[in-house]
Amino acid sequence: MPNHSEDHNLKGLESLLSQVRGKEMSADQKNAVAFLTDNGLPTRRAEIWKYTDLRWVNQHVFTQPSQVKHKKIQTWLEKNIFASEALFKLPRLILANGQIIEEFSTFFHNSACELELKDYVYGNLGQPQRDVITALNYAMGKQTIQLNVPKNQHGGTILLIHLGYGDQSGLASFHYRLNIELQEQSQLSVIEMNAGSGEYFTNPVCEVKVGSGANFEYNKLVNSSLESFNCSNLYVTLADHAKYRQFLISKGAKFSRQEVYMDLQGEWCNASFQAVQNLHDRQHADITTVFSHLVPHCQSDQNVKNILSDQSHGVFQGKVFVHQKAQKTNAQQQNQALLLSDQAEINTKPELEIYADDVKCSHGATVGALDEDQLFFLMARGIPYDQAREILINAFVAQAVEEIHDPIAKDLFKEQLGVEVVEDIT
Structure with a gap:
C-alpha cells in the first residue's frame, strides 16, 4: 500500500475496498479499485476539497448494509x-x-x-x-x-x-x-x-x-x-x-x-x-x-x-x-x-x-x-419576534421555490422549507 498523506490513515477506505477485493469485478470496477488504492482520499490541500474534510471516512469501519x-x-x-x-x-x-x-x-x-x-x-x-x-x-x-x-x-x-x-x-x-x-x-x-x-x-x-x-x-x-x-x-x-x-x-x-x-x-x-x-x-x-x-x-x-x-x-x-x-x-x-x-x-x-x-x-x-430594521418594522406592527424572524426567512427562500414548475414538487418543497403565502402587512 502506498504511503499517503500522514493525516490520512486508511482504515475506513480499506474497510470499504476489502468488501470487493478478491471477488469477480468488471474492468471499470478494477480500474476504480486501483485508482483508490493508489491515490487514497483527497485532503483539504486539494483545491476542490479545500472547504470540505473527508477525514471522517477513515474514522469509521464500514460494513455491508x-x-x-x-x-x-x-x-x-x-x-x-x-x-x-x-x-x-x-x-x-x-x-x-x-x-x-x-x-x-x-x-x-x-x-x-x-x-x-x-x-x-x-x-x-x-x-x-x-x-x-x-x-x-x-x-x-x-x-x-x-x-x-x-x-x-x-x-x-x-x-x-x-x-x-x-x-x-x-x-x-x-x-x-x-x-x-x-x-x-x-x-x-x-x-x-x-x-x-x-x-x-x-x-x-x-x-x-x-x-x-x-x-x-x-x-x-x-x-x-x-x-x-x-x-x-x-x-x-x-x-x-x-x-x-x-x-x-x-x-x-x-x-x-x-x-x-x-x-x-x-x-x-x-x-x-x-x-x-x-x-x-x-x-x-x-x-x-x-x-x-x-x-x-x-x-x-x-x-x-x-x-x-x-x-x-x-x-x-x-x-x-x-x-x-x-x-x-x-x-x-x-x-x-x-x-x-x-x-x-x-x-x-x-x-x-x-x-x-x-x-x-x-x-x-x-x-x-x-435585517434588524426589517425585524423592527414587523415587530412594531405587533408581530412577535419569532414570527417576524420566520417571515423574513420565508421571504429569503420563497422566490427560489417559485421557480419549480412541477406543481406536486412545488407544494412538497414549500412544505419542507416552511414557505407559506404571507399576507401583505404594509
Whole structure:
C-alpha cells in the first residue's frame, strides 16, 4: 500500500475496498479499485476539497448494509407518501439500504418510462479517474437503474425514494447508480426524496442525458438522518434546444457533498440550477458545481441560497467554464447566505473561466444576517419576534421555490422549507 498523506490513515477506505477485493469485478470496477488504492482520499490541500474534510471516512469501519424490515418502510411511507393524495398517485421506485423494494414500488406497472435493471455499474459521463467519489461508486456499486423516455413521449412525474437505515454493527454504505436518458422531444419530471434513520453513508452517482428538444425537471430533497453522511455526484449532458431544470434542498445529514457537472453540448440549450441549504447544529453541507458551455447560444443560471444557524457550515463552489467556441453564452451565478448565528460559517467561491469574447457572464455572493430594521418594522406592527424572524426567512427562500414548475414538487418543497403565502402587512 502506498504511503499517503500522514493525516490520512486508511482504515475506513480499506474497510470499504476489502468488501470487493478478491471477488469477480468488471474492468471499470478494477480500474476504480486501483485508482483508490493508489491515490487514497483527497485532503483539504486539494483545491476542490479545500472547504470540505473527508477525514471522517477513515474514522469509521464500514460494513455491508443489512436488509430493512418492510414494516419499517411501510411506516415511513404511510406518514410521508400515503398521507398525500398527490404523492400517493405518482409512479414510485423505492430503494432501502441501496436495494429496490418491489413490494412498495408501483413504477413497474404504472409509468410511461422504460425501466432496465443491470447487475453491474456502468455509465460514460462520470470520470472516476478524476473524482474520488465517482471512483468509489464504481468500485462498490452492484447495480444500475436505467430510466429511458422514448422519442416524443411524456414520462409525467415519477417519485424516487432512497431510504437509509443504520444499525449498531458499523457504518453501512450504499453506492447505487441511476442513469436517465430522455430521447428527442421527450419530457420527464423526477421528484427524489432521501430519508432514513441512524448512522450510514450514501454515495449515489446519477447520469442524465437530455436529447434534442427534450425537457427534464429534477427536484431533489436531501432530508437524510442527521447522523448520516451523504455524497452525491450528478453528471448531465444537454443536446440542442434541450431544457434542464433542477431544484435541490439540502437539510438532512451530518455531512453532505453534492457535486453537479453540467455539459451544455448542443446549441440553444438551457440549464437552471436552484438550491437551498438549510442547516443547523453542526451540520456540514457542500454544493460544488461545474457548468461547461461548449457551444454557442446557450444559457445557464445558478442560484444557491444558504440558511445557516447554530454551528453549521455551508459551502458553495460554483464554476462556469466557457469554451472559445461558445460565443453568445449567457451564464449567471449567484450565492446568498443568511447567517442566523455568530458561530455559523459559509465558504463561497464562485468562478468564471471564459475563453470566448461575445458573452454575458456574471457571478456574485452575498453574506449577511437578518435585517434588524426589517425585524423592527414587523415587530412594531405587533408581530412577535419569532414570527417576524420566520417571515423574513420565508421571504429569503420563497422566490427560489417559485421557480419549480412541477406543481406536486412545488407544494412538497414549500412544505419542507416552511414557505407559506404571507399576507401583505404594509
